[in-house]
Amino acid sequence: MGPDADASTRERSRAVWDEMAAGWEAGREAIWADSRSVGEWLVHKLAPHSGDTVLELAAGVGDTGFVAAHLVGETGCVLISDFAPAMVAAASRRATELGIKNAEFRVLDAERMDLPTDSVDGVICRWGYMLMVNPGAAFAETRRVLRPGGRLAFSVWAGPEYNPWASLISRILVTRGDMAPPDPTAPGIFALTDPDRLRAFVTGAGFTTPEIEEVSTRRRFADFDAYWRYLTELAGAISPxxxxxxxxxxxxxxEQLREAAAPFAVEGAYDIPGLCLNAVTY
Ligand SMILES: C[S@@+](CC[C@H](N)C(=O)[O-])C[C@H]1O[C@@H](n2cnc3c(N)ncnc32)[C@H](O)[C@@H]1O
Incomplete structure (x- = not known):
């Protein structure tokens, strides 16, 4: 992709995520209930100290960063950021509800951060890097803003075979010709599923070889309508x-999705497995 194509892909993605923010805000409780194991792993491995400044990238509505906010205490700060302004606004509203006082909120593109070099003690990013047009640039920017020795803990999705909650619908849309087959090197939910490729991005940006661990998650929906609403209102690339x-x-x-998802139906509800690759490096 050339610079113009990159810029327009980035702008399209930002517009889509801005539109998804209302759904993520409304659905945040259920999303966090299903995925807190992933977010808590990241904060545990980041192991921030009291007084640290922690940056959360691609934070969405900020739930992982809020866990870190408790650990850095009153003298520390969590900078919750996302490139979609509506996500940042939703995260800020949630912090007010929770009474969190040591968080700041910033619209920030992780590929080009408007932050000084060596300015943060730790970075968290849950489900962000694989969506970025140039993940190498985002990892390099992360290394630049992190103080020497500062840790990065992040999560990306493992392959489609481990994440039927997302891959069943993609497969149907590709087979019908509604969507092009995913290009494994283009931004998307399954862009960083290969641990070797992931390691190469991370070490290429100047980080140590990451420790990578598979962490399970689930997607639970009360009924088929809830699953469909999730796909049309919250699922970045699928929804448009x-x-x-x-x-x-x-x-x-x-109809096709009902049939494909039948193995995961339990008395009308759906309980669909997911798998993340969680990583920590410094
Ligand atoms: C799947 S959501 C994850 C949200 C949140 N981290 C969570 O775990 O609930 C992906 C988020 O990445 C953000 N995003 C995508 N590309 C980005 C970029 N280049 N810079 C900053 N944020 C980005 C989107 O706006 C969206 O909020």
Whole structure:
């Protein structure tokens, strides 16, 4: 991709995520209940000290950063950031609700951070790097803003075979011709599933070889409508494709998805497994 194509991909992605923010804010409790093991792993491995400044990148509504906020205490600070302004606004509202006083909020593109060199003690990023147009640039920027020895703890998704909550619908849309087959090197949920490629990005940016651990998660939906709402209102790349289909086409896709997701249905609800690659480096 050239610089113009990169810029337009980035702008499209930011607009999509800005639109998804309302759904993430409304659904945050359920998302956190299903995924706190992933966020808590990251904060545990980051192991921030009281008084530290921790930066959260691609923070969405900020739940992982809020866990870190408790550990850095009154003398520390968590800088919650995302490139989608509506996500940052939602995170800030949530912090007010929770009474969190040691968090700051910033609209920040992780690939080009408007932050000084060596200015933070730790960085967390849950489910962000694989969505970035140039993950190498984002890891290099992360290394630049981290003080020497400062840790980075991050999570990306493992392969589609381990994440049917996302891959069932993608497969249906690709087979129907509604979506191009995913390019494994282009930004997307499954862009950093190969541990060797992930390690190369991380060490190429000047970090140590990361410790990588598989961490399980789940996606639970009360019924098929809740699953469908999640896909149309919260799922970054999928949602615009689904919304672009006619009512008749949507019904056809729903039928195929019901059939594909049947193995995960439990008395009308859905309980679908997921797997993340969590990593820590410095
Ligand atoms: C799947 S959501 C994850 C949100 C949150 N980290 C969580 O775990 O709940 C991905 C987030 O990455 C953000 N994002 C994508 N590309 C970004 C970039 N280049 N810089 C900063 N944020 C980015 C999106 O706006 C979105 O909020």
């Amino acid at each position: 494709v689904l919304r672009g289909l006619s009512g008749k086409e949507q019904t056809a896709v729903q």
